[in-house]
Amino acid sequence: MIFTSGASVHEPYYACETSIDTLHEHAVATARTLVPLNALQPRFLTDLAPHIAVQALSAGDLLFAEGSVDHQHIYLLFGEVELFNGVGLPERVRAEATSAPLAHQQPRPCSAVATSDTTVVRIDSDLLDRSLSWSQISQYLMSELALQRDLDEDIEWMQTVVNSNLFLKVPPVNVEQIFARLTPMVVHAGERILRQGEIGDCCYFIKEGEAVVGVYNEVTGTVENVAKIGPGRCFGEDALVYEKPRNASITMTTDGVLMRLEQADFDLLLHEASVDEVAANELGGLPEFPTLIDVRTDEEYATGHLACSGNIPLSLLSMKKRLLSPGNRYVFYCNSGRRSRAAAYLLGKEGYNVMSLAGGIDGANLGDQLVAGENYVLRDGHLVSGQ
Structure with a gap:
């Protein structure tokens, strides 16, 4: 656990004399309420907690600058910040009013300045994405295993394996192959x-x-x-x-x-399996425009998603794949492409016509195209307005 204090995001973080145990306990307890950390299984959240940096700021301190790239999820735990980009009125955000990361887009679409004594949490976005992928795939695998009645006596042990230390060293898309080998x-x-x-x-x-x-x-x-x-x-x-x-x-x-x-x-498990991918600018060139499916958590989807896309969280894919039609083409997406590649691989093996959006939202620079409040659900394999 790292505790920091400072006025500029350009300054290095320095550990200060404070109770590591107290900070760790506070970070884990708080993380359970943050999106999408609240979707992590306890084992994965515990592993992630030591990598969380807690930063204290005073009124007037810069949290991040417009146009900067930090590859972090930044959460407001206490206090208030002001978001501004020089266009329109600044937006004030209070800690008790949000559980989502602040202005989460790279490069940053605005600047953020503390307007009071403020505490924030910083988490490396790639590390968080990996943890989410591992956690949600393990949930998918356990759902699949639960349907295989001949494995009843091994379910508990297999669940332990899925949550084991080796799991963290294997690309998420390859995890289900462990048992067969x-x-x-x-x-x-x-x-x-x-x-x-x-x-x-x-x-x-x-x-x-x-x-x-x-x-x-x-x-x-x-x-x-x-x-x-x-x-x-x-x-x-x-x-x-x-x-x-x-x-x-x-x-x-x-x-x-x-x-x-x-x-x-x-060695085979360390090499990620091949998955069909399509770039964002190539979607229109497919024989028919595909149905877009967001495989992030439902709260991530609610915070902001691509227009005219549905949501099937990777962790629920085993139960909700029946909503897809094998004859339709689907393109899965997430933030980095890690979770969507896993989803496309798993369902592709079952005969579904699926692809993954190359690079995800971040890699395709689609962060400024996300919308909220426009939700869609799947019926008979097609999207319909959820309003």
Whole structure:
């Protein structure tokens, strides 16, 4: 957690002496009310919280300048700011009146200046987008798995895997492939699975049982146990990701079952699957103009979306895909293209005629074309006004 204080966004952030635990607790509690952080599952919100910067400003301090590019979501937690771009009257925004990021468009469409003692939160937009993608895809996968009755006894374990540390290293679009590539392995108490210093050729998930992580102490010449790990935990993946020797030993403390993922399969998972994409300026050149579907959260959609587009959040895609007609062409979009590529990949495999908007709203510079209050819903595969 970073706490900052300063008058200019051009100045570096410096940590000050304050309670890290208090700031962390405050940031997590506040994030649960902010759009779209309120859509994150608790595990992903907890992982994101240490990367949140809390900044204190005084009246007259500049929060951001018109035309600047900072690639951040900036939220007003306390106080009041004034937004102005030299055209028309300035807009005053109070913390209690908004849960959406301030003037969220790059480059910034206006300047923001604090008009009172003010506290804001800054979050790296790409990091937040990744967390949203992982969180919402895990919800999609669990919805799909819940429909497979033959997997009932494995649902809880599979849900743990989806929320595991390996999940954060794999492109979101590839996550569902993990289960198909895992092979079971029965192990026994006292069995050493990994040895520190060896070259890695696979990684493991613990399906059943517990293990201990040991690290060699060069001073004492002994292996010291530093952590215990249990079901759902992945280990050994760092040696594959960074192509370095194992940095710890893993020994089973109970009998159990591991799921092994070979390096060749792991390498395939690191490369994002191919997805059909279309640039914004090419939409009119398609055989027929497609139906645009916003796969962000419903609150993101309500804040501002492309004109004449519907909304099916990625997390609800499993339940709401029945609203789409396999014979119609759809183009999914989101902020970066990350969530829309995942949605297009998942439904494309099922035979739907789907594409992703290349670069998303941000990459296609469509931020100034977003509208609010003009909502559409899907009926018989087509959009109709939701008013």
